[in-house]
Amino acid sequence: MLAFDYTRVDTPAEAIALAVRDLDARYLGGGTNLVDLMRETIEAPRSLIDVTGISDEIVVQQNGAVLIGAAAKNTAVAENAAIRAQFPMLARAILSGASAQIRNMATTGGNLLQRTRCYYFYDDAARCNKRVSGAGCDAIDGFNRIHAILGTSSSCVATHPSDMCVALAALDAIVHIDGPEGQRMIPLIDFHCLPDDQPQIEAVLRPAELITAIELPAASASPRGTYRKVRDRASYAFALVSVAADLTIEGGRVADVRLALGGVAHKPWRAFKAEAALRGQPATEASFLTAAEAELADAQPLRDNAFKVPLAKRTIVAVLSDLAGVTA
Amino acid sequence: MRFSINGDIHEVEVDVRTSLLDLLREHLHLTGSKKGCNQGACGACTVLVDGERINACLALAVQYQGREIITIEGVGTPGQLAAIQAAFVKHDGFQCGYCTPGQICSAIGMAAEAKRGLPSFVSADLSGLSTIDHDELRERMSGNLCRCGAYNGIIDAIREVFVDETTTPVKFEEAA
Numbered sequence: 001m002l003a004f005d006y007t008r009v010d011t012p013a014e015a016i017a018l019a020v021r022d023l024d025a026r027y028l029g030g031g032t033n034l035v036d037l038m039r040e041t042i043e044a045p046r047s048l049i050d051v052t053g054i055s056d057e058i059v060v061q062q063n064g065a066v067l068i069g070a071a072a073k074n075t076a077v078a079e080n081a082a083i084r085a086q087f088p089m090l091a092r093a094i095l096s097g098a099s100a101q102i103r104n105m106a107t108t109g110g111n112l113l114q115r116t117r118c119y120y121f122y123d124d125a126a127r128c129n130k131r132v133s134g135a136g137c138d139a140i141d142g143f144n145r146i147h148a149i150l151g152t153s154s155s156c157v158a159t160h161p162s163d164m165c166v167a168l169a170a171l172d173a174i175v176h177i178d179g180p181e182g183q184r185m186i187p188l189i190d191f192h193c194l195p196d197d198q199p200q201i202e203a204v205l206r207p208a209e210l211i212t213a214i215e216l217p218a219a220s221a222s223p224r225g226t227y228r229k230v231r232d233r234a235s236y237a238f239a240l241v242s243v244a245a246d247l248t249i250e251g252g253r254v255a256d257v258r259l260a261l262g263g264v265a266h267k268p269w270r271a272f273k274a275e276a277a278l279r280g281q282p283a284t285e286a287s288f289l290t291a292a293e294a295e296l297a298d299a300q301p302l303r304d305n306a307f308k309v310p311l312a313k314r315t316i317v318a319v320l321s322d323l324a325g326v327t328a
Numbered sequence: 329m330r331f332s333i334n335g336d337i338h339e340v341e342v343d344v345r346t347s348l349l350d351l352l353r354e355h356l357h358l359t360g361s362k363k364g365c366n367q368g369a370c371g372a373c374t375v376l377v378d379g380e381r382i383n384a385c386l387a388l389a390v391q392y393q394g395r396e397i398i399t400i401e402g403v404g405t406p407g408q409l410a411a412i413q414a415a416f417v418k419h420d421g422f423q424c425g426y427c428t429p430g431q432i433c434s435a436i437g438m439a440a441e442a443k444r445g446l447p448s449f450v451s452a453d454l455s456g457l458s459t460i461d462h463d464e465l466r467e468r469m470s471g472n473l474c475r476c477g478a479y480n481g482i483i484d485a486i487r488e489v490f491v492d493e494t495t496t497p498v499k500f501e502e503a504a
């Protein structure tokens with residue numbers, strides 16, 4: 001690990017003021033991703049601004065929206081009574097991620113900006129456009145079983161590894177940001193970027209901008225929404241495919257649906273095509289399959305990850321069937 | 329930097345790059361906490377901070393000043409084993425013993441989580457009222473790997489010591 005300066009701050013204003021002075025600085029949450037990457041010198045910031053002292057409060061607002069401070073630990077979010085009761089898909093998604101130890105350290109802000117688990121990104125003997133712009137990508141023709149099938153580009157096929165963000169995408173969460181030019185809000189589904197020809201750019205944050213909170217709108221989310229994760233072992237592994245879903249059925253038809261996929265793209269993938277194909281349709285296994293096929297029609301599997309296409313379809317159908325109470 | 333570890337205050341001069349695990353092992357010679365993967369994947373380095381289990385290998389020590397850190401050395405001593413330590417001996421909860429300090433610290437943190445009603449990914453409902461059965465224990469302890477595969481003994485030891493407590497979790501509303 002290269003040497004760095006360390007400063008702990010209590011407020012966003014202090015954090016931003018420091019970051020503006022040193023564009024080589026990085027914000028530090030629980031460190032569960034950044035410390036690991038710094039040890040491998042994949043990240044080498046000159047200074048760390050510890051932002052675990054900014055707000056970690058989880059507040060239910062009068063309109064029913066919930067505001068989660070960026071420093072809130074993953075465990076605290078999953079444990080919060082309002083979130084367990086009203087946004088069970090988010091609690092489940094968080095509880096499916098990493099281990100209890102890591103969830104006790106990891107912050108909400110850090111979870112959003114955790115970096116891909118592409119093995120070549122971590123291996124500095126490999127070519128990786130995300131690490132070294134223009135170097136090439138050893139994953140495209142290499143071992144790419146864990147890589148993306150949707151929204152890929154010829155420069156990068158990595159996935160965003162977060163479980164929490166998949167639920168946030170389904171829930172229409174809003175990212176609150178503060179920065180040198182003031183505060184702004186961005187829907188989570190627009191926060192992360194597809195790789196295009198600049199895979200090193202993973203989110204729309206501008207220099208020195210800080211995530212201060214995540215807002216969950218008091219939406220139609222029913223207390224039945226859920227999260228399912230398919231992985232190589234039963235626990236403590238990243239998703240091969242995951243599904244966050246919520247379904248409202250009226251008179252046997254789909255009145256509303258929210259569907260997002262993890263493990264398939266460079267960003268948490270809101271399945272808008274499947275949602276559109278489902279609205280107004282009978283809540284049957286056949287409609288669920290049609291919707292899943294609409295979403296996966298654009299999939300571009302690589303050598304080793306073609307299995308993700310049928311796996312994603314089957315998982316979507318199984319989760320929606322469970323929510324609808326029909327057997328898949 | 330100034331740390332509170334197992335009830336003792338330690339003043340040490342260390343580089344900000346030092347992990348909490350290296351601080352414990354290399355600087356304070358508290359070698360009970362083990363280094364397995366050094367990247368968050370095995371749990372051998374698990375310690376308790378303000379009662380919560382964390383991986384000391386991914387923690388920069390500088391972030392943990394002023395917190396109450398407990399390592400396996402603070403759980404019990406050879407003459408005075410904590411109940412969970414004695415149960416590991418009784419149930420053959422280890423073979424080589426490398427993962428054991430992390431398993432024990434993790435189990436103590438796990439019991440506190442279950443007691444306050446924190447659900448797990450396998451809990452049928454999220455209210456925190458699930459009983460802590462075999463599947464719950466395995467899921468909750470999945471952050472601690474054991475290369476010797478002593479899992480059955482580990483689970484038996486944890487059940488014996490903690491399950492009475494954890495089968496009567498607090499009610500959902502009270503957990504709020």
Ligand SMILES: Cc1cc2nc3c(=O)[nH]c(=O)nc-3n(C[C@H](O)[C@H](O)[C@H](O)COP(=O)(O)OP(=O)(O)OC[C@H]3O[C@@H](n4cnc5c(N)ncnc54)[C@H](O)[C@@H]3O)c2cc1C
Pocket residue numbers: 026027028029030031032033034035051070071096097098099102105106107108109110111112113114161162163164209210211212236237238239367368369
């Ligand atoms: C062994 C292992 C297994 C894991 N398994 C899973 C899994 O199954 N599912 C899953 O979802 N995750 C998993 N994770 C990843 C884990 O969830 C992330 O490492 C964690 O959420 C990152 O949070 P942090 O606070 O530690 O971030 P840090 O490591 O502190 O920071 C991560 C990034 O976020 C930036 N950052 C932090 N806070 C802010 C802020 N407020 N504003 C702007 N930028 C900020 C940092 O600069 C850095 O770039 C795993 C991690 C490990 C080590």
Ligand code: SF4
Pocket residue numbers: 116118119120121127128129130131136137138139140155156157158199
């Ligand atoms: S897939 Fe992306 S992260 Fe992986 S090697 Fe290629 S460019 Fe790098």
Ligand code: FES
Pocket residue numbers: 362363364365366367368369370371372373374383384385386
């Ligand atoms: S040594 Fe810390 S988790 Fe493996």
Ligand code: FES
Pocket residue numbers: 421422423424425426427428473474475476477478
């Ligand atoms: S007892 Fe050997 S690693 Fe667990």
